[in-house]
Amino acid sequence: MAPKIEITRREFVKDAGGLLIGFSLADAAVFPRVLSAAAGETITAPSPSRLDSWLHIDKEGLVHVFTGKPEIGMGVGTAYSQIVAEELDVPVNRVVLVMGDTATTANQGGVGGSTSIMLGAKPLRNASANARYLLTQMASKRLGVSVDDLEVKEGVVRVKGDASKSVSYAELAGSGDLNDTLKVSGTGFGLNVEGPGKPKDPSAYTIVGKPVPREDLPPKILGHFKYVTDVRVPGMLHGRVIRPSGVGGAFVSVDENSAKAIPGFVRTVVKGNFVGVVAENEWAAIQAAKALRVTWTAPKQAFPEQRDLYAHMRSTPVKASKETLKRGDAAGALAGAAKKVQASYEFPFQSHATMGPGCALADVHTDGITTVWSGGQKPHELQKGYAELLRVPLDTVRVIWMEDAGSYGRPGFEDTGADAVLLSEAVGKPVRVQWMREDMTAWGAKGPAVICDLAAALDAQGEATAVQFTSRAFSGGETYFRPGDAGNYLGAQLTGIPNTTGIDEFAQWGAESAPYTFQNVHAMAHVVPAFYDSASPLRTTHLRDPEGPATSFATESFMDEIAAAAGVDPVEFRLKHLDEPRAKAVLTAAAQKAGWDTRPSPKKSTAAGDIAKGRGIGLSTRNGTYVGTVAEVDVNRKTGAVRVTRFVCAHDCGLIINPLALRTTIEANLIQSISRSLKEEVTFDRSNVTSVDWVTYPVARASDVPDRVEVILINHPELPSSGAGEPSSRAIAAAIANAVFDATGARVRQAPLTPARVKAALDGIGRV
Amino acid sequence: MSAASLKVNGRVHTVDADPKCPLLYVLRDNLGMLNPRFGCGVGQCGACTVLVDNHAVRSCQLTLANAAGKEIVTLEGLETNGKPHPVQAAFIAEETFQCGYCLNGWVLTAKALLDTNPHPTDSEMRRAFESLVCRCGSHVGIFAAVRRASEPAKRSA
Numbered sequence: 001m002a003p004k005i006e007i008t009r010r011e012f013v014k015d016a017g018g019l020l021i022g023f024s025l026a027d028a029a030v031f032p033r034v035l036s037a038a039a040g041e042t043i044t045a046p047s048p049s050r051l052d053s054w055l056h057i058d059k060e061g062l063v064h065v066f067t068g069k070p071e072i073g074m075g076v077g078t079a080y081s082q083i084v085a086e087e088l089d090v091p092v093n094r095v096v097l098v099m100g101d102t103a104t105t106a107n108q109g110g111v112g113g114s115t116s117i118m119l120g121a122k123p124l125r126n127a128s129a130n131a132r133y134l135l136t137q138m139a140s141k142r143l144g145v146s147v148d149d150l151e152v153k154e155g156v157v158r159v160k161g162d163a164s165k166s167v168s169y170a171e172l173a174g175s176g177d178l179n180d181t182l183k184v185s186g187t188g189f190g191l192n193v194e195g196p197g198k199p200k201d202p203s204a205y206t207i208v209g210k211p212v213p214r215e216d217l218p219p220k221i222l223g224h225f226k227y228v229t230d231v232r233v234p235g236m237l238h239g240r241v242i243r244p245s246g247v248g249g250a251f252v253s254v255d256e257n258s259a260k261a262i263p264g265f266v267r268t269v270v271k272g273n274f275v276g277v278v279a280e281n282e283w284a285a286i287q288a289a290k291a292l293r294v295t296w297t298a299p300k301q302a303f304p305e306q307r308d309l310y311a312h313m314r315s316t317p318v319k320a321s322k323e324t325l326k327r328g329d330a331a332g333a334l335a336g337a338a339k340k341v342q343a344s345y346e347f348p349f350q351s352h353a354t355m356g357p358g359c360a361l362a363d364v365h366t367d368g369i370t371t372v373w374s375g376g377q378k379p380h381e382l383q384k385g386y387a388e389l390l391r392v393p394l395d396t397v398r399v400i401w402m403e404d405a406g407s408y409g410r411p412g413f414e415d416t417g418a419d420a421v422l423l424s425e426a427v428g429k430p431v432r433v434q435w436m437r438e439d440m441t442a443w444g445a446k447g448p449a450v451i452c453d454l455a456a457a458l459d460a461q462g463e464a465t466a467v468q469f470t471s472r473a474f475s476g477g478e479t480y481f482r483p484g485d486a487g488n489y490l491g492a493q494l495t496g497i498p499n500t501t502g503i504d505e506f507a508q509w510g511a512e513s514a515p516y517t518f519q520n521v522h523a524m525a526h527v528v529p530a531f532y533d534s535a536s537p538l539r540t541t542h543l544r545d546p547e548g549p550a551t552s553f554a555t556e557s558f559m560d561e562i563a564a565a566a567g568v569d570p571v572e573f574r575l576k577h578l579d580e581p582r583a584k585a586v587l588t589a590a591a592q593k594a595g596w597d598t599r600p601s602p603k604k605s606t607a608a609g610d611i612a613k614g615r616g617i618g619l620s621t622r623n624g625t626y627v628g629t630v631a632e633v634d635v636n637r638k639t640g641a642v643r644v645t646r647f648v649c650a651h652d653c654g655l656i657i658n659p660l661a662l663r664t665t666i667e668a669n670l671i672q673s674i675s676r677s678l679k680e681e682v683t684f685d686r687s688n689v690t691s692v693d694w695v696t697y698p699v700a701r702a703s704d705v706p707d708r709v710e711v712i713l714i715n716h717p718e719l720p721s722s723g724a725g726e727p728s729s730r731a732i733a734a735a736i737a738n739a740v741f742d743a744t745g746a747r748v749r750q751a752p753l754t755p756a757r758v759k760a761a762l763d764g765i766g767r768v
Numbered sequence: 769m770s771a772a773s774l775k776v777n778g779r780v781h782t783v784d785a786d787p788k789c790p791l792l793y794v795l796r797d798n799l800g801m802l803n804p805r806f807g808c809g810v811g812q813c814g815a816c817t818v819l820v821d822n823h824a825v826r827s828c829q830l831t832l833a834n835a836a837g838k839e840i841v842t843l844e845g846l847e848t849n850g851k852p853h854p855v856q857a858a859f860i861a862e863e864t865f866q867c868g869y870c871l872n873g874w875v876l877t878a879k880a881l882l883d884t885n886p887h888p889t890d891s892e893m894r895r896a897f898e899s900l901v902c903r904c905g906s907h908v909g910i911f912a913a914v915r916r917a918s919e920p921a922k923r924s925a
Contacts, residue, residue, distance in 0.1 A: 073867030671905030
């Protein structure tokens, strides 16, 4: 039995000294026991039932917090610091976070589903409340007064009315461990702990809810911040991967001489169809990957012609079906309708296309401790998957999360890590891999293409009585969003490991959709089979708000189509079919601030010139968050070009932790959504994705940014916090399409709304 | 390989590297200056931006040979005696960026723009930034930061 190394919080922090603020490249100084682990030793992850697995107060009074949740660029780390500081009554800058290190943080499932505050903050809040409980008990004994007679100010416990009698957290923590046992419930995202110490009532908050500047931004802007791309370890080599000729292309041979002359070239690594090069420096690795002559078999013609994509999705037999909502008798109402409205909407494959292609560093020791530095947003899942890939016990693999470029779901950072693991295992040295741009944009997994068909019944009075929804979409989970299996990774699939964990994930109208109250609703979802079962560049996974933008493009465009058929203003129509006060409130707030011109769409414009102006609205709900967004657009009737000139977004996610970080997160969601609504569409031929860079996969640029972006934050301190990472991206394509319709009378039902598509729609109907 | 002399952030370094190697990798791997970041390698995004003779330049597109003898400034070189450059201070004040991986391009392009045009109009600013990518969509804060940096007198008044 291998001896186990358990890193307690105390040892960890003692060893760490003052180096924990941010990441120190002197990793050996931070984690000496881990890195010096000898062959045969293992690392045990902290148990969530121990209070000191969550936080530790050092002798300087710094509160070290350990969370399995990474920060992926939206400021959740600062929000966590506020929550901890609030419960402990310490200044927020006394909180130091360690995030996403599998050796020192509990498994909270990583980041996903906009749940980092909604669920992920709970154990931190409760652990902090229990630390305060314990510390005030200790202070009570020390000061000889009851806990009720104590108060805490800036990390000092003192007797109420007698500030001379006090003791600091630092002094208290120095006299004993915070090793109380907490009651654990749930796992993954839902992991929670509870103890006798109860969190504050939100009415008492003084730190939560305040606009605290994000702690990561000054170091980033000043150039002091270290991303995963910046990790360097002694003896490290650089790797690059060479992908097959296309989907299903098989490795035949490699001419190693083709790269040998490159100074710094070390060797080629081939395992099945996985091919990589390793070199002493990055430039050599890049040159070698380019120069290496690899012979592949011809790829399969596994994809349809791009222009036939939606026809293929309609004609191919579905793989799975699910009824996601049934209320009343929609079919009956439609059969007896005085008027029927029908429309179909199409949303393309889209790419995460993160700003930097994925990067990871793996230091593999199959007879000792393997360490992988990764920006993947679910580090504890990666630990499982990489252990399986290496066929070693879980407790011999440590994944250290460090921030990479954005993330937006399961972007491919996970696969980059697997590539680094495979290369490091082969060469017996630490290998850093950064993908090239085409590895990310072309070979990263994609958000699925989705078709939604909708129908509505209007009765003789013009009232909407029924809505029917049917989707046909690729599963959002051909590559499972939890990357905890070896077969999940592209590189592993290329070595021959099958992906056995894909799931049927439906593009659905259901519990997660806007809560319209139509009397009769029926929603069905069908999954279209994957094009190819292994290592396909058109495989799917989670991309920010999985299926949300696609299904909401359909449903929220369709609400406007019904409203137009009924001759009703789009906001009024929605309000009429909603009971939920929070949904109504965000619509009303956005419309009011925008100075919404109440009238049916389209606008009967008499304006001369090429530019038509319009306004549209979209409602989105997600896990308790409500968002209403007004888009104002200019449509160039001659070219079909659409420019969003203004957004007004009203956002309600319950209790707001940090209005500053929340506002910038929403603003960025809106701009990224312009990109996905107007520009982004993965292109492909019969065997390959042909979107390989920023020219072939265009995204929003400076000229696409609206003149005005106004965000209204609706705070509900009496409600729990819900998510904010995704909900505001959900209905933007629809809000823009609705505004285009309002401006021109042309309805565009295929995303993205490129000039060509808008022009075609305009030509179809002529000028209005 | 051959030795080249490279002036970065006011200091002259002797680098032994392939003269055809892009400046990006020389800075990152030979000099350990990690701020210019690899984004696309083909000059389409700006994540690798540095200032060369006070012009914002894509370091993935400039060879070591062509960079030698020039005045190169990287993001961390903007600070003076630990004091942020006013452009950096403006970006910090506006809480700009989500992940921030792209920001070498935005901050250094803003600096170069404001040095030649201290009060750019909205369309001048957009034109100067059109070749940059911010995948997270932090443009609202970016524009606000440039406006803030272009009006220091008004701000402090």
